[in-house]
Amino acid sequence: MKVICSKEHLIEGINIVQKAVSSKSTLAILEGILLEANDLFKLTGYDLELGIECYVDADIRNTGSIVLNSKMFGDIVRRLPDSEVLIEVLPNNSVIIECENSHFELKGIPSDTYPALPSIKKENAFIIEQKTIRDMIRQTIFAVSIDENRPILTGSLLECKDKNVTIVSIDGFRLALRRSTVENENQNFNVVIPGKTLNEIVKILQPVEEFITIYSTQNQILFDMGKCKVVSRLLEGEYLNYNSIIPEEYETKVRVKTKDILSSLERASLITAEEKKYPVKFNISDEKIIISSNTEIGAVREEVRVDTTGSKLDIGFNPRYFIEALKVIDDEEIDIYFTSSIGPCTIRPIENNDYAYMILPVRIKNE
Amino acid sequence: MKVICSKEHLIEGINIVQKAVSSKSTLAILEGILLEANDLFKLTGYDLELGIECYVDADIRNTGSIVLNSKMFGDIVRRLPDSEVLIEVLPNNSVIIECENSHFELKGIPSDTYPALPSIKKENAFIIEQKTIRDMIRQTIFAVSIDENRPILTGSLLECKDKNVTIVSIDGFRLALRRSTVENENQNFNVVIPGKTLNEIVKILQPVEEFITIYSTQNQILFDMGKCKVVSRLLEGEYLNYNSIIPEEYETKVRVKTKDILSSLERASLITAEEKKYPVKFNISDEKIIISSNTEIGAVREEVRVDTTGSKLDIGFNPRYFIEALKVIDDEEIDIYFTSSIGPCTIRPIENNDYAYMILPVRIKNE
Structure with missing residues (x-):
C-alpha cells in the first residue's frame, strides 16, 4: 500500500474512526485503525460493538492494507506539519509515514485478522437531517440507565412509526422522550441502541442540515453519512411501553x-x-x-x-x-x-x- | 459583619485567594476563606505556606469577620446572578448570602482561631514590572526538582545583586536561568522560594506593565500588588552555586x-x-x-x-x-x-x- 493525502484530511478521518477504537483491549489489533487503499482510501475503527468507516481523499499509488496502533498513529499525524503525508507499507509490514523532513517507521499488523464490520441489508431505511437526529440523541441520552441489572434500559429506544421517529430513554426514576417527523415512505420498526454507542455517535454527527440515511436490521443499525458510516450493535429484548408511563x-x-x-x-x-x-x-x-x-x-x-x-x-x-x-x-x-x-x-x-x-x-x- | 458588594468583584477576589486555601486539611478552618470587614473588605486564604490577601470593593454596613468554607462559598457566588450580593453574619455565626431571589444560610466558623499571616518588615524591597517577574517564574519553574532528598532544589533561587535579578531552578539533570534588570536602588539578597508556591504565584501575577514591590526577610517573601498581597514561606539552606555549573x-x-x-x-x-x-x-x-x-x-x-x-x-x-x-x-x-x-x-x-x-x-x- 502506498498513498499520499493531506494531513488535514487524514487527521479528520482519524479523529472520527478513533471513537470506535478500543483504548484497552486484550487484542492489539482492536486498538488499531485499519487502513485500506483500493479504489478509495478508507480508515476503519471497530470495537466489536461500534464500527466506523471513513473515506479520506488520497492519491493511491499502490493498493493494500495494514492496521496501525490508533493512539500512536493519531498522535504522530496530529503533530506533523500541515502538508502532504506519504503512507507506505513495506513487505515486512513496517509502515513508513513521511511528511516534509519527518520520517517515521512504525510496526504495522497485517490486516487479515481484523474483524469484518457486520454487513447491513439496506431495508428499513429512513432519511433524516443530521442535525435533527443529533439533537434527538443529545436530548435523551442523559436518562439512559447505568444499572446493568436491566440491560435493556442501558440503551435508548428508537421507534419509527409511519412518519414519526421517537427516541426514549428511561432509567427507573425518569424518562426522556424526543419526537420528530420524517418525510419519507412509511416505516415501522423499533430498535434499542446501546447508550455507550449513542454517546460516541452524537460526537460524530454534525449540527448540519444535510440528510443522512439510517438502516436497521434486527441486530445492527447503520448511520450512513456518505463519506462516513457508523454501524452499531443493538440491544436485544422488549423495551418498556413508555406510553403507559x-x-x-x-x-x-x-x-x-x-x-x-x-x-x-x-x-x-x-x-x-x-x-x-x-x-x-x-x-x-x-x-x-x-x-x-x-x-x-x-x-x-x-x-x-x-x-x-x-x-x-x-x-x-x-x-x-x-x-x-x-x-x-x-x-x-x-x-x-x-x-x-x-x-x-x-x-x-x-x-x-x-x-x-x-x-x-x-x-x-x-x- | 454586613457588607454589600458586586458579584463580579467578589468572585474576582475569591478566585485569587482560593489559590492559597488548603483543599484538604485536618483543620476545617484552613479550608476556609477569612472574610473581614473593617475600613475595607478583605478576603484571605492561607495554607500556612502561602498566604494571599485581597481587598474587594464593598459597602460596609457593619464591621466584623467570619471564616467560610472556600469551595462552598466560591461555588455559590459563582452561580449567583450578576448583581449585588449581601453578606451578613448572624450572632450564631450563620452567614446569610443574598442576591436577587436567592437566599443562602451557611454555617461560618468564628475567625479568632484563623492563623495570622506572617508580618514582613518592609526592607530588602525591589520594584519590578508584574509582567517581567511573571515571565521570569514561568520560564524557570519547570526545572524545579521534585526530589525531596535535596529539599533546597524543590525551590527556585531568587537572587538580587545590584540592579540584576536572577531566578534559577536546578533539578540535577538541567538548569533554567532567567535574568532581568531593575531600576531601583541596589539590593543584595538571595532567597529560595518553594516551587509549589511559585506555581500558584505565577497564576495570580498578570501579564501587565504595572509595577509590584517584592519584600523579603530571612523566612518570608511578600509580593505586594496593592489590592492583593501574596506572602510565601522561604526554603532554608544554601542554594547551589549555579555560576560554576x-x-x-x-x-x-x-x-x-x-x-x-x-x-x-x-x-x-x-x-x-x-x-x-x-x-x-x-x-x-x-x-x-x-x-x-x-x-x-x-x-x-x-x-x-x-x-x-x-x-x-x-x-x-x-x-x-x-x-x-x-x-x-x-x-x-x-x-x-x-x-x-x-x-x-x-x-x-x-x-x-x-x-x-x-x-x-x-x-x-x-x-
Whole structure:
C-alpha cells in the first residue's frame, strides 16, 4: 500500500474512526485503525460493538492494507506539519509515514485478522437531517440507565412509526422522550441502541442540515453519512411501553422560563450534596415556586416567578434529574405538569409534543 | 459583619485567594476563606505556606469577620446572578448570602482561631514590572526538582545583586536561568522560594506593565500588588552555586529556529516512551541536525536546518528536557552550545544573556 493525502484530511478521518477504537483491549489489533487503499482510501475503527468507516481523499499509488496502533498513529499525524503525508507499507509490514523532513517507521499488523464490520441489508431505511437526529440523541441520552441489572434500559429506544421517529430513554426514576417527523415512505420498526454507542455517535454527527440515511436490521443499525458510516450493535429484548408511563392528566400546571428555574435549581443543588440525596422542595403557589433545601451544610431558598394553573402543591425532587432535563431544552419557556405530591411530573414544550421529560418525586418530610 | 458588594468583584477576589486555601486539611478552618470587614473588605486564604490577601470593593454596613468554607462559598457566588450580593453574619455565626431571589444560610466558623499571616518588615524591597517577574517564574519553574532528598532544589533561587535579578531552578539533570534588570536602588539578597508556591504565584501575577514591590526577610517573601498581597514561606539552606555549573566554553555552536527544533523534538518524543527513557540522538553537521530515535515501537528521523560553528558532534538527550525549555522561549531563533558528546549543552538567546538553559546529555550506544 502506498498513498499520499493531506494531513488535514487524514487527521479528520482519524479523529472520527478513533471513537470506535478500543483504548484497552486484550487484542492489539482492536486498538488499531485499519487502513485500506483500493479504489478509495478508507480508515476503519471497530470495537466489536461500534464500527466506523471513513473515506479520506488520497492519491493511491499502490493498493493494500495494514492496521496501525490508533493512539500512536493519531498522535504522530496530529503533530506533523500541515502538508502532504506519504503512507507506505513495506513487505515486512513496517509502515513508513513521511511528511516534509519527518520520517517515521512504525510496526504495522497485517490486516487479515481484523474483524469484518457486520454487513447491513439496506431495508428499513429512513432519511433524516443530521442535525435533527443529533439533537434527538443529545436530548435523551442523559436518562439512559447505568444499572446493568436491566440491560435493556442501558440503551435508548428508537421507534419509527409511519412518519414519526421517537427516541426514549428511561432509567427507573425518569424518562426522556424526543419526537420528530420524517418525510419519507412509511416505516415501522423499533430498535434499542446501546447508550455507550449513542454517546460516541452524537460526537460524530454534525449540527448540519444535510440528510443522512439510517438502516436497521434486527441486530445492527447503520448511520450512513456518505463519506462516513457508523454501524452499531443493538440491544436485544422488549423495551418498556413508555406510553403507559407518561401521565396524561394533571392537577397543577406551571409555566416558567427555562433559564430561571434551571439557575435556581443549580444554585440550590450546591448544598444538597448528591451522595447524601437531600431533595429540594418545590412549594408551588399562584405566582411563584419557592425552591428550598435544608442540609447539614446550610439552607437555601430560591424564588422563581411562574404562572400556575390548578391547585397549590408541595413536592420534593432530586435536583439533578430536573437540571439534566432543563439543560437540553432549547425553548425559552416550558410547561411543567404535576399530578400530585407523590406522583410523577412532566416537562413539556408549550405548543407541541416534540419532547417530554418525566420525573418521579422524592418523598419529603412534613415540616 | 454586613457588607454589600458586586458579584463580579467578589468572585474576582475569591478566585485569587482560593489559590492559597488548603483543599484538604485536618483543620476545617484552613479550608476556609477569612472574610473581614473593617475600613475595607478583605478576603484571605492561607495554607500556612502561602498566604494571599485581597481587598474587594464593598459597602460596609457593619464591621466584623467570619471564616467560610472556600469551595462552598466560591461555588455559590459563582452561580449567583450578576448583581449585588449581601453578606451578613448572624450572632450564631450563620452567614446569610443574598442576591436577587436567592437566599443562602451557611454555617461560618468564628475567625479568632484563623492563623495570622506572617508580618514582613518592609526592607530588602525591589520594584519590578508584574509582567517581567511573571515571565521570569514561568520560564524557570519547570526545572524545579521534585526530589525531596535535596529539599533546597524543590525551590527556585531568587537572587538580587545590584540592579540584576536572577531566578534559577536546578533539578540535577538541567538548569533554567532567567535574568532581568531593575531600576531601583541596589539590593543584595538571595532567597529560595518553594516551587509549589511559585506555581500558584505565577497564576495570580498578570501579564501587565504595572509595577509590584517584592519584600523579603530571612523566612518570608511578600509580593505586594496593592489590592492583593501574596506572602510565601522561604526554603532554608544554601542554594547551589549555579555560576560554576554553566559551561563557558564550547566545541560546537548551532543557531536554529526555536519552532523548528521544538516541533521535531515533540514528534520524535512520541515514540521514545518516557518511562522507558529512550533518548533521542542529535547528529550535528554543518547545515542540519538529524534527530533520531529507535525504540520498540518504531523509528523516527527528523531533519532540522541549522547553522553550525565548530566541529560535528553526535550526542543523546532526554527529549523532554529540551522540549520544556524550548516551550518557554519567546525568541524566534536561539543558539545551542555543545561542549562535547558527554558534556552539558546550553541554550542561550542570540544577542543577550537574559536566559540560559543547561541540559545534561544521556550516553548513547554507538551504532
